[in-house]
Amino acid sequence: MVDFYKQLVEQRRELHQWPEEGWTEFWTTAYITEHLREWGYEVLLGLKVIDKENVFGRNQELVDAAIEAAKNRGVSQALLDEMQGYTGAVAVLDTGKEGPVTAFRFDIDCVCVQETDDASHKPNQEGFRSVHDGYMHACGHDCHASIGLTLARWLMENKDSLKGKFKIVFQPAEEGVRGASAIAASGVLDDADYLFGSHISFMADTGEVVVAPYGLLCTTKYDVTFRGAPAHAGKEPNAGRNALAAACNAVVQMMGIARHGGGMTRINVGTLRAGEGRNVIPCTAHMALEVRGETSEINDYMAQQVKNIIEGIAKSFGVTYEISTMGAAVDFLNDAELNDIISDVAKTVPTVNKIVADGNFGGSEDYSIMGRRVQTHGGKAAFFICGADRTAGHHQGKFDIDETGLTTAFDMYKGIVEKTNK
Ligand SMILES: [Zn+2]
Structure with missing residues (x-):
């Protein structure tokens, strides 16, 4: 039996060590792709999931340097060729049985921040700090990628009892709201009946779930x-x-x-x-x-x-x-029907002790672009917050999260699948 909870933490910590900024996540994309393929996934890369016309804020010099760095970290030329210079991946699982197309979105990029040397900082204590100078997973997207991977593995392990199709999007370049447009415009989500996404921590502490954050500007x-x-x-x-x-x-x-x-x-x-x-x-x-x-x-x-x-x-x-x-x-509001699902699921998750109906997000999140795209194609979309205590604010060198939040998020997604895939 796979220990999903162990995998959540282990992969988060591996991803934490080599953070890459938007449009340069070549090693990260390779890490994600190799694991997914090992578990039996079809993984779409490069221009299959990226619409070039809608790629914003991509710097070719940084891209070239990151490809070199990824090679030095052991990523194969064949896999890099498949990426065609564009990061991000979409995993597809077709159960072969009639049913909904359920999609999930996880962002994978880091922030240009130097991780603290402070000895009390857990990544320093436990040996998983960033070794990529000047770059850090200081917004929790290492957690997001690991939650996506663990969810993917769980779906595959349970595929015989599931129906329809699943698409798990690993989105590049969320910081600066640069990446979602390219994936949305590729059309890969146009057949989705449901799209779910979330952010860890941010405006909620360990034990909290915010069902429908508003004010995504x-x-x-x-x-x-x-x-x-x-x-x-x-x-x-x-x-x-x-x-x-x-x-x-x-x-x-x-x-x-x-x-x-x-x-x-x-x-x-x-x-x-x-x-x-x-x-x-x-x-x-x-x-x-x-x-x-x-x-x-x-x-x-x-x-x-x-x-x-x-x-x-x-x-x-x-x-x-x-x-x-x-x-x-863009601005975005959850479909009300999905809010009910999220709050019903939250009631069943052992690590959740506080369910907050809404709250002001007060920032921009390019999930909104994908969510809107799904909604305009007749699907339903929602974005929620999985709480986790943090040691400092997001985008700071001392940022770290309570890894209980990983468990909360994984349990939330499992519950969402159980509810939407009945
Ligand atoms: Zn973030």
């Missing part, structure tokens, strides 16, 4: 480049086209976008880099910005205003511009 992230023309600042500034001035004016106008009466909006220009030298009319400017909105409509309004401003500014300053979408998430 819509957001769009843009990189914008203005290009002008350089010129001698003393001799003939009139010959130049000032990209820095264009960008500064764009920022000021963006801050003045009229607020939307329909709900909350946010805008932030987080970086602005421009110019070449003191006596040169600056010919390039780069900015990284994001907008958010309470609903898709409001977010789209903000995004459209930003685009209008950039276009108008470019015209008035005689510069050209490029806008690249670097990430996106």
Whole structure:
């Protein structure tokens, strides 16, 4: 008999040691794929599950370096070839019996954070700290990947008593909300009757389950480049086209976008880099910005205003511009029917002692993109929180979680399968 609870912790700790940031999870994808195949899974990789047009915020230099690093860690060339330069995997289990298509989503990327050297930090004490300097699973996605793997193995072990199809998505690049769009657009989830996803810890302690977190914000992230023309600042500034001035004016106008009466909006220009030298009319400017909105409509309004401003500014300053979408998430609400399932299951899970109906998530999560996709194709989707105590806030070097949360999550997913697969 497989000890699923032991596997949960062991694999989480193995994954914790080699964290990889978004779109560079080659070793992680190989680790996941090899285990799944060993258990008898069909695993879809590369462009089978990634739509290139909807890949946001992927840096080819980082990708190339990560492929090299994965090779050095023993990943075979054949497997890397199969990935076609794109991380992430979808495991498919067809029971051969008529029934629902049930899908699950687990994210697998890390955060660019240095793990603490503090001797009291459990990964240091128990020898599973990150050996990838500057990178750390500081958001618990090591846990998510391990929960997904354990669930996959449990499904396979129990396939004779199950029906329909199961799809387990191991999603790259959740941080910066970059990865979900590519998987959703590939269509791999379009036949799903159900999609479930969760986050560990975050807004809930050990023993708690939050059934329907709200406030998953819509957001769009843009990189914008203005290009002008350089010129001698003393001799003939009139010959130049000032990209820095264009960008500064764009920022000021963006801050003045009229607020939307329909709900909350946010805008932030987080970086602005421009110019070449003191006596040169600056010919390039780069900015990284994001907008958010309470609903898709409001977010789209903000995004459209930003685009209008950039276009108008470019015209008035005689510069050209490029806008690249670097990430996106939509707002999302669980299907009510699934909320009932989640809370009914939570009542049966031994490690759960508090069931919270809802709570403000207050961030963006690109699960929303996949959830929406499933909902618009006639399926039902839900996202919940499995509580776990943490030693520090998410995205910090001292972050670690109470591994009881792994058990809670695994038991929740098992229970969900038992309820939806009757
Ligand atoms: Zn996270």
